[in-house]
Amino acid sequence: MRKYYALLLAALITVGAQAQTKSNLAYYLPQNVTYNPAIPTPAAVLGYEVGEWHASHDQLLMYMRAVDAASDRVTITEYARTHENRPLLLLTITSPENQRNIAQIKADHHKLTDPAESGKLDVSKMPAVLWMGYSVHGNEPSGTNASLLAVYYLAAAQGPAIDEVLRNTVVLVDPSINPDGMTRFSSWVNSRRSKNLVTDPANVEQNEAWPGGRFNHYWFDLNRDWLPLQHPESRGRLKQFHEWKPNLLTDHHEMGTNSTFFFQPGVVSRKHPLTPDRNFELTQKIGAFHAKALDKIGSLYFTEENYDDFYYGKGSTYxxxxxxxxxxxxxxxSRGHAQEGANGVVRFPFTIRNQVTTTLSSIEAMQALRVDLLNYQRDFYQKAAKEASGQGVRAYVFGAEQDPARSYELARIIRQHQIAVYRPKSTLQLNGRTFNPADTYVVPTDQPQFRLIQAMFEERSTFKDSIFYDISAWTLPRAFGLDMASVTKLPKGGLLGQRLDSVSFPVGKVTGDKTAYAYAFSWHGYYAPRALNTLLARKLVVKVATEPFSIGERKMDYGTIMVPVGVQTVPADTVFALMQQVAAANGLEVVGITTGLSAQGLKLGSVNFVTLKKPEIMLLAGPGVSPTDVGEAWHLLDQRFGMTPSLVAPESLDRVNLDRYTVIVASDGTYNGIPVAAREKLRAWVQRGNTLLAMGKGAKWLANNGLSATKFKASGPTPTAPETASGPAAPSPTAPATPALATAPGARDRAGAVPPAAPRTGALPQRPYVGMRNTASAQEITGAIFHARLDLTHPLGYGYDSPDVYLFRDHTVFMERSASPYANPLMYTAKPLASGFISKPNELKLRSTAAADVADVGAGRIISLVDNPNFRAFWYGTNKLFLNSVFFGQIIRANAAPATEE
Incomplete structure (x- = not known):
């Protein structure tokens, strides 16, 4: 393979040399070293200088493989493929001697994270591992293009200094974290680039079309996926991360054109409490190297502002x-090749140079702080082990007796984070729930990943600060809708049974044989909707039970799916084989029924077994719709449930034959592009018996435009001080004080203003102007978990075994209760906060409000879900609210239909 690439390289260098008119490497890279002429420059392979065009992903791969073929310092690992089948590469760059000793270096780094082994290591003799990740957001291209120069420098630079760096450091380069987004963006800007660069911010080049290149194929933000691991890019990357156990990771992004350059640390009061203070101290020391390097080239920068280190699902926080x-x-x-901004014209090469400069300063910092970083990693795990043995919770337990698939999905994620998972030794009674060994998982806290375990399971509602860059809560068992409990006292005989080195998908089965009168399966299983869709796609007659019934001694709940054999147009053998198929594929128990005369409840011929039609789904997807929200729905239906939704732009509704569809989904968005005529067309379509499912601001848009009667509370910031759930926020050492932090009468706050002792009646206290933005930000709900109650007899509640549902909310849209007693099957409780931050005024607004609303519109209905039930693809616990709307919307009414005359 290297011989092939060597021949290809020679051809590329010849073509590149002919196209290259000058070298601008001096603009980017140090010139006090020599460069090995055997290593191709980026221009020699690409045929243009870095920064002249936006490199495409295939060009990036071509260069990385060319360097790999030419250098004994470089090896390449393909660690995953994207949804669009693009390779993801990790380059390992170090000295040839270290390349020959890679297995031992990895083994030593694993020992460093094992408290039982780490004390035996002499870290002064260990190479440190530096991971450099570029452009997780595809339309933030300076990072990816900088990786071309970083790899060239590390492979080609010569001299004692670089030799020492490569002896002491293994540099891992992830040159394009999001190839699908990168390809979408580079194609846009390159195809709209003028020969004479246009810097106008209104120019089409600088304004890419919806959904933009930020996201991956399904329009997910991959920078939020390090913890939930819902995409192949993240799963492959995390495997490499834990194979290497790096000491320092750099995460190269872009922000608005009018800003400058940021490097961490962020706001100190906004780091997660589980992150040691020593981490912040080392980040500051590393920052000094970045400041020195940026000072040298005259680039403006800032630090300890705006950004935080709280959500562990981000690349720079994990x-x-x-x-x-x-x-x-x-x-x-630069948003393209050049754009006017507050600091002058921002040019693409300039953005790349700053990323290259801080790449090199990161390498310099790693060299200087190598032993400190290695010691820190050892101390981190040793102290975590002591904390685990000294704290009260000995283990976390989770499971779902009626739906082992959701438990499996969470256990699978936990295992990928190098956390040990067990079955319980015996049945457990905890928090009033029974946890059986067959469908329960136990995560003991006494293991090296103790802090990460805490981060996954904790429910936190008090914070040092009231402002969050991302979400403030993500308790994973709540996200998966699972029973959970913490064990503080070990039972007699111990807690842990079998250790699971890998977890297995639930085994499905069919009881009975091909002579069955009918088949039935519970709707509790997470993948039951996939089974139903398969049956409907095969054109079987399928019914849903709207009341409970029994099969012998087995109780069958609301939402049970029943397939009568005698009415089908295919032979009984075919029905039996299909039931075996869906049982195995979806981890379901399908029960063969021998008679239509059930012992209790519905008889199989009852009109309360309602025949279902296969839903034909349109997802509104285009300008005015949140790409992430509609992408989450698309991913759910396509990837998990094997369905085929159509993605249709809202502005084209007036040109589309709506009668092709039975369900239209309006995700969060503004929908301003929908023509008035299309709104009336949409109303008529609903009236003909169809289902319009709207979520978040999509539901509010329908109400504001007279399409639904759902009512919402007035929105807007509440003029009050930011508070935590249990009281005022503590002051931020690096941010201006907010009104919640007012000092004693007569004292001066940090802005120098003297708060008035007695404000006029009806007037708000004087506040320092400098804190205005923080005050407003504290009234946002950036992401927290809330408790709601669900009517289990309602079709939206089918498949839930408890009325207690935990919703994720990241907005301030509040839905009023309906006048109909049947229209709000899901309601927030009187004390809704379960985990995360919400200001007191917002919590008061949220209490006892509706989380779901169903409105009759002619023969059809509009279902409004105020929150996103598919958040970031890991909120498994509320996916069924969405799927129930899709499959059972056809049978839902908000008001009782008139009685039929005999």
């Missing part, structure tokens, strides 16, 4: 709970 130091870089974006 390392902080794994014994490493994560560093976020944010470069003001």
């Amino acid at each position: 390392p902080d709970v794994n014994g490493a130091v994560g560093i976020l870089f944010e470069q003001a974006s």
Whole structure:
């Protein structure tokens, strides 16, 4: 393979040399070293200088493989393929001697994270591992293009200094974290580039079309997927992360054109409490190297502002709970090749140079702080082990007796984070729930990943600060809708049974044989909708039970799916084989029924077994719709449930034959592009008996435009001080004080203003102007978990075994209760906060409000879900609210239909 690439390289260099008119490497890279002429420059392979065009992903791969073929410092691993089948590469760059000793270096780094082994290591003799990740957001291209120069420098630079760096450091380069988004963006800007660069911010080049290149194929933000691991890019990357156990990780991003350059640390009061203070101290020390390097080239920058280190699902924060130091870089974006901004024209090469400069300063910092970072990693895990043995919770338990698939999906994620998972030794009675060994998992806290375990399971509602860059809560068992409990006292005989090195999908089965009168399966199983869709796609007659019934001694709940054999147009053998197929594929128990005369409840011929039609789904997807929200629905239906939704732009509704569809989904969005005529067309379509499912601001848009009668509370910031759930926020050492932090009468706050002792009646206290933005930000709900109650007899509640549902909310849209007693099957409780931050005024607004609303519109209905039930693809616990709307919307009414005359 290397011989092939060597021949290809020679051809590429010849073509590149002919196309290359000058070299601008001096603009980007140090010139106090020599460069090995055997290593091709980027221009020699690409045929243009870095920064002249936006490199495409295939060009990036071509260069990385060319360097690999030419250098004994470089090896390449393909660690995954994207949804669009693009390779994801990790380059390992170090000295040839270290390349020959890679297995031992990895083994030593694993020992460093094992408290039982780490004390035996002499870290002064160990190479440190630096991971450099570029452009997780595809339309933040300066990072990816900078990786071309970083790899060239590390492979080609010569001299004692670089030799020492490569002896002491293994540099891992992830040159394009999001190839699908990168391809979408580079194609846009390159195809709209003028020969004479246009810098106008209104120019089409600088304004890419919806959904933009930020996201991956399904329009997910991959920078939020390090913890939930819902995409192949993230799963492959995390495997490499834990194979290497890096000491320092850099994460190269872009921000708005009018800014400058940011490097961490962020706001100190906004780091997660589980991250040691020593991490912040090391981040500051590393920051000094970035400041020195940026000073040298005259680039403006800032630090300890705006950004935080709280959500462990981000690329620059996940390392902080794994014994490493994560560093976020944010470069003001040119959004194309050049754009006017507050600091002059921001040009693409300039953005790349800053990323290259901080790449090199990261390498310099790693060299200087190598022993400190290695010691920190060892201490992190040793201290975590002591904390685990000294704290009260000995283990976390989770499961779902009636739906082992959801438990399996969470256990699978936990295992990928290098956390040990067990079955319980015996049946457990905890929190009033029974946990059986067959469908329960136990995560003991006494293991090296103790802090990460805490981060996954904790429910936190008090914070040092009231402002969050991302979400404030993500308790995973709540996200999966599972029973959960913490064990503080070990039972007699111990707690742990079998350790699971891998977890297995639930085994499905069919009881009975091909002579059955009918087949039935519970709707409790997570993948039951996939089974139903398969049956409907095969054109079988399928019914849903709207009341309970029994099969012998087995109780069958609301929402049970029943397939009568005698009415089908296919032979009984075919029906039996299909039931075996859906049982195995979806982890379901399908019960063969021998008679239509059930012992209790519905008889199989009852009109309360309602025949279902296969839903034909349209997802509104285009300008005015949140790409992430509609992408989550698309991913759910396509990837998990094998369905075929159509993606249709809202502005084209007036040109589309709506009668092709039975369900239209309006995800969160503004929908301003829908023509008035299309709104009336949409109303008529619903009246003909169809289902319009709207979520978040999509539901509010329908109400504002007279399509639904759902009512919402007035929105807007509440003029009050930011508070935590249990009281005022503590002051941020690096941010201006907010009104919640007012000092004693007569004292001066940090802005120098003297708060008035007695404000006029009806007037708000005087507040320092400098804190205005923070005050407003504290009234946002950036992401928290809330408790709601669900009517289990309602079709939206089918498949739930408990009325207690935990919703994720990241907005301030509040739905009023309906006048109909049947229209709000899901309601927030009087004390809704379960985990995360919400200001007191917003909590008061949220209490006892509706989370779901069903409105009759002619023969059809509009279902409004105020929150996104598919959040980031890991909120498994509320996916069924969405799927029930899709499959059972056809049978839902908000008001009782008139009685039929005999």
